[in-house]
Amino acid sequence: MKFPTKKTIYKYLNCNLIHNYYKTNIKIILILILTTTICNNSLSENINSNKDTILYKDYTYSDNIKSVFFFKKGLEQSVPIIELNSNEKLQLMFDDLDNKLKNFYYTIIHCNSEWEPSNLSPAEYISGFNESQVKDYFYSFNTTYGYIHYELTFPNDEMAPKLCGNYILLVYDMFEPNDIILTRRFYVVDRKIAIKAQIKRPKSPDFIDIGQEIDFNILHKGYYIRDPFSDIKVTILQNNRYDNCINSLKPLFVKPDELEYSYNYENVFLGGSEYRYFDIKSMRYQAENIKEIDFKHPYYHVTLFPDDPKPFKPYYYTIEINGRYYVDVQEGRDKNIEADYVYVHFNMPYDVPLTEGEVYVYGALTDWNLTEQNKMRYNFDTRRYELTMLLKQGYYNYEYVFVKNNDTYADNAFFEGSHYETENDYIIFVYHYDSTSKYEKLIGLTFLNTLRDE
Numbered sequence: 001m002k003f004p005t006k007k008t009i010y011k012y013l014n015c016n017l018i019h020n021y022y023k024t025n026i027k028i029i030l031i032l033i034l035t036t037t038i039c040n041n042s043l044s045e046n047i048n049s050n051k052d053t054i055l056y057k058d059y060t061y062s063d064n065i066k067s068v069f070f071f072k073k074g075l076e077q078s079v080p081i082i083e084l085n086s087n088e089k090l091q092l093m094f095d096d097l098d099n100k101l102k103n104f105y106y107t108i109i110h111c112n113s114e115w116e117p118s119n120l121s122p123a124e125y126i127s128g129f130n131e132s133q134v135k136d137y138f139y140s141f142n143t144t145y146g147y148i149h150y151e152l153t154f155p156n157d158e159m160a161p162k163l164c165g166n167y168i169l170l171v172y173d174m175f176e177p178n179d180i181i182l183t184r185r186f187y188v189v190d191r192k193i194a195i196k197a198q199i200k201r202p203k204s205p206d207f208i209d210i211g212q213e214i215d216f217n218i219l220h221k222g223y224y225i226r227d228p229f230s231d232i233k234v235t236i237l238q239n240n241r242y243d244n245c246i247n248s249l250k251p252l253f254v255k256p257d258e259l260e261y262s263y264n265y266e267n268v269f270l271g272g273s274e275y276r277y278f279d280i281k282s283m284r285y286q287a288e289n290i291k292e293i294d295f296k297h298p299y300y301h302v303t304l305f306p307d308d309p310k311p312f313k314p315y316y317y318t319i320e321i322n323g324r325y326y327v328d329v330q331e332g333r334d335k336n337i338e339a340d341y342v343y344v345h346f347n348m349p350y351d352v353p354l355t356e357g358e359v360y361v362y363g364a365l366t367d368w369n370l371t372e373q374n375k376m377r378y379n380f381d382t383r384r385y386e387l388t389m390l391l392k393q394g395y396y397n398y399e400y401v402f403v404k405n406n407d408t409y410a411d412n413a414f415f416e417g418s419h420y421e422t423e424n425d426y427i428i429f430v431y432h433y434d435s436t437s438k439y440e441k442l443i444g445l446t447f448l449n450t451l452r453d454e
Helices: 006-013 026-049
Strands: 065-072 081-083 090-096 104-111 126-128 136-139 148-154 159-161 165-173 176-189 194-200 211-219 232-238 241-246 253-255 258-261 268-270 276-279 290-296 299-304 325-327 341-349 357-362 377-379 384-392 394-404 425-432 441-449
Touching: 065 176, 065 384, 090 165, 090 176, 104 148, 104 159, 165 441, 176 441, 194 425, 194 441, 211 232, 211 425, 211 441, 241 268, 357 384, 384 394
Parallel strands: 081 176, 299 341
Antiparallel strands: 065 090, 090 148, 104 165, 126 159, 136 148, 165 176, 194 211, 211 258, 211 268, 232 241, 232 425, 253 258, 276 394, 290 299, 325 394, 341 384, 357 394, 377 384, 425 441
């Protein structure tokens, strides 16, 4: 084995104190170097070997992992976005229903605007260690379903992102390095531009009653953009779902220090309808939309009232949280460890099964994904689509979507209808790639809401 130089030691351990110990504690240093090298190599090998299996999106890989939240610390319903080189923190929370203490580790992966791994090495975008441990955990208390609740605050003294852009937070089991637990998207923004945006009722006859048009201008005074058509990338999200995002827009007009995006068709989203909802914060009484609460030893079961399809019903405004959910419990003090897990039974009457595709329960409660865990089955005896999900106590939004065979688009208008009046959240992200860098920079973003921005 080649003996490491001082430069190599500084590179791996990044610690000036090593200089004082180098001559007298060479064995300790070698152990530290070997440990760090092995960990970093195993991490790199793990990521490289799992490139084809890692999903660069919000995804939970283990059935035991539930109730994953990732948000800006202090704003539990927020999108995980922080400013570059700021004191802002992100917080990750999740439960492990295996109820056995595990050594979960995490790392971050820099991505481009299309959520593909960038060509940067970890040393180029990570400050500190390449991986670190999820150290905070708490056992559930007084629940029928035992679990361990884990928490992580990030960035921290052990790891922080150096660059702006899109990132994946990856959590895995230390003793099962190929066992990825979860991935979550987050954003680091370095604001260089301003965005002036508005939501309008579409002018196009095809969407005037069912769509929402997003017009915006990018103001970049003092910030040089060589070629706006090739160097600028824009992504627009509705309610933080990616399957219907708009990310192919080019500037319609280029003005001095301003790029205008005011299309009539290409920037239109279907408005959808207000989300359905239910409240399971208490197992003692039936809240709205709850048909029955039953304790079947050893767990609780909650049956929702049948949900009729409403594609052609008129618009009706209800107060909801745009597809999200939150954990809460009325008979307890600490919702994170005292909220119980209950089986929730969904059902939607439908005369005959659909052969052209599948039906799913959809929303943040499914990570906006389409999996076997949220696919409904048709019951010929009851003539209904049915699904049972294990969910933590709280307040939930959801909707029913139709997905055609061999497709990935979740069509919520099929069962829910679509209206231009529907209240929705939007985010506009602006990325910049220039020849002096090897990655796409997130240089600006803005939030919009159909009601607050009229």
